[in-house]
Structures are given as C-alpha cells and as structure tokens.
Amino acid sequence: MSNEERPDSLADQAAAWIPPWQRPAPAPPEDSPPPTDPAPVPPTATAADAEVDAADLGAQVPLQGRFPSKIDVVEERAGGRVGDDGESGEEDSAKGVTGEEVSGRDLRGDVTGKGVPDLGRKRSGARARPVPEPAPELDDAELRGALEAILLVVDEPVSELVLAQVLEQPAERIGPMLDEIAAGFTAAGHGFELRRAAGGWRLYTRPEYATYVERFVLDGQSVRLTQAALETLAVVAYKQPVTRSRISAIRGVNCDGVIRTLVTRGLVEECGTESDSGAYLYRTSIMFLEKLGLNSLDDLPPLAPFLPDDVEELADAAR
Template sequence: MTTDTPVLARRLEAILLIVDEPQSLVSLAAAVGAPVPAVRQAVEGLVADYDGETGGPRRGFELREVGGGWRLYVREEHDDLVAEFVGAQTPSRLSQAALETLAVIAYKQPVTRGQVASIRAVNVDSVVRTLVARGLVTEVGQDAETGAIRYGTTDALLTHLGINAIEELPHISPLLDDGADGFDEELVR
C-alpha cells in the first residue's frame, strides 16, 4: 500500500493511460492499493499538473471526471487534429469479436445492438461503437416498437470486401453444420 503522492500519481497515470471507461476513485484506489482520500488528492494533483497550474506546460490531454469516474481525454482544441490523424492511419485488423459482430450485422441488417447481443450472447456496445467509428457500420433508423437504433453496413465495408452489394455475401446456411455429426444412424430413425 503506497501513499507517497508522487509515486501514487505515477501509478494512477499508468492505470488511467490504459482504461477505456471512466474509473471511480474507489476502483482506482483498489487498482493501486491506496486509500481513497490519498487517490483523490493524487488525482487532483494530476488534474492541476495537466492543466499547467503547477508551473509546467498545459498538456494536450486532460484528466476529466465524467459519469462518476476519471479518464484521460484529448483537450477539445485538439479534437480536429487527432480525428484527422486517426483517420489517416491505416486501420488495424479487427478483433474476433468485431468480426463476429460485423457478420451478424451484415447478415441480419437492419438490426439493433440488443438483437446482436442476444445472437452473440455478449455485450456488443463497445464493438458496435468501434465498427461505427471505422465506418463499417452506420445507424439506419430506429426500431418502431422499442425506439432502439438499428444498424446496417456501409459502402466502405462493401469496398473492403470487394463486393458491390450485401447480397453478394455467401449464403450462410451451406457453411453451417447440420448437427447430425455424432448421432448414430439407427437412433435418428
């Protein structure tokens, strides 16, 4: 358990650098093994440091409290620059979860996140956000009954796949196992 403020602040920075979602003071305290009041003080010190209030430069990022938690964000004045930079980068490969989610959306579109989640049996919120950010999936309307956003594929996906229309995707049924393997022929009758 550490309460040495400079060491604690550096440990918090390491955690905050890698998180995708805002982290509460309690979860940060548990992660670094320090009491919540010490973590609160260290977080306040980091905010002041990044804002240039401690004699150093104002950083291009900030530590912001959002939704009851803390996370590093790009400063608003650099949003356009960062968006341009990220857009110019060669997209990285999609994860297995993203590929599976993209396949469900492609074959079942228009489909809601809830419908995709029920098919995949996992939460797909962040994966859908990633696919939207990469321009492979887009919002195509709302479900009339639930008001949930429906998603479909984009022309960019068609380009990446080298097809002209989503109807050119291979039919899925010939690729699926019929479930007969492993059954004794006499028992099936």
C-alpha cells in the first residue's frame, strides 16, 4: 500500500480531533418544539482555569489533580517562595510575618485571592484617644479673682496643687499669686488675712478682731477646753508620739478621760502602737494645726520662755 492510499496517521487524527465540549451542538429537527432556556448552571472550573487563577496571584501552585484551597495559596505566599504583590519571601520575613501567624488569621475569599490578608501589613492597635487641648492660661487679674472666690468657700486649708488642678493652671503660678493676695489683704487693712495653715491656704480673721468674732460666734456659750485638757494637749503636741501612761507620768494624774475628750473633738488621734509595750500612741491632728493657725509643728513656740526659773530644783525634788 502506497503513502497516497494509506489513511491518516494517528498523529494526524489526534490533531484533527475536536473535544466534545468544543463541538458545535447538533441542529434540532425541524418538527421539534422550540427549546426552552434551561436554568443557568455555574461553569465547572478546570485544572487549566485554576492554573490561570494561580498565575494571576503570582504563585505557581502545584494542583496535584485538585483545586488549590485558600490555605494552600496563603501558605505558598507565606512560605518564602512568593511575597505579597510580587515581592520576595525574604521581604515578607523582614516585615515580621510568619506562616504560623498567617494560618491563624481569618481567611475569607475565593481561589483568585480575593479576601486574602495583606501579609506585609501590620495591624494597628487600639484607636488612640484624642489629646485634649490645653486650657488657656488665665491672666493675673482673672487668676486672682478665681483664687479669692475658691478660698471664700473652702472649709479647710487647700493646697497649691489642688488649686492648680481645679483652675488648670501651672502650679508655679499659684504660690506667688497667693503670696501677692495675702500681701494685698494686709496692706489694705482688711479684717481677715490669707495665710498658710496645715499645709494649705485659708482665710482667717485677724487676731485684733478676735473679741468681736468670739462674741458673735459663741453668743454666751463656753466651748473652751478645761485646764486639764489644755495641759494634756500641750504634752501631746511637744512629746508626740506619746502613750497615755507617759502623759500621765508627766502630768502626775490619770489622763484617760481627757485623752478620750481630745480624740472626740478631733484634736488628737491615734498613730500606731509602741513596739515594746503595745500601748497606743497619740499625736495631734490636722485640725489642731488648723485651729491654731499653724502650718506645721515646727511653728510651735519654744517651751523655754514658759519654764520656771527653778526647774532643775523641781526636778531634783521630784526624784
């Protein structure tokens, strides 16, 4: 048989072969009813289509007879072979992204890479709070008026730090302004004065008008401390912290009832116990400084001018 009479070879037949899905549909017979539109069927993805989608992502994903899953695509991106947006895997590692971090993320999207998280992007933390604008600085006249108004309504000495926080002004402006206000009250001859007491500032009546103030406030009522209470309070003030037995030894009489009275009035308070005997220790309170108009215990007058001349003889006689 010659080459001209031999039928087409297998290679020619394979080249001329048309797949069934590419063959034209046969024409319907003339007497058949017109076809109705079938329900749309989603196209079936093929291995070739999946390879094209993987190529769009910039990754060569081995299919191994199946479609690449979302985990496969992301692991391929995080494994160092292909970086985000065509970058190398070393650059992804420099950005601090590892395969373990990617596997724990929420992967939402299809095989084309939609919804795949950006591996090089760092998620920011909590939203930063807006920084409040600083309060406007008051001029001297307004600051003076604000301080005077506050000092008129306080019922206990107020510190410079508290005043600075309330007025939202620098603390270094408060002290000099209070000194200026106090000097102004004194120069003007007012019946009250501004002075430090118990670690703060408060308005007080002047000592020269104490008689009139006492007459108005007391109105015939006596609220003075007894002589025993005054002596006990003096011992506590100069010997604090001190126990009741020590006070009784100094005064020569029992002082338990007087101590209870002073504690009830808020002039004396407990401040722990003695390490050896376990007895309660007593000291003067902030109210004591406030009532006497003292800023600290260092302002107490010295005892030497009030001691008798023969104090040594009295001490020897007591022995």
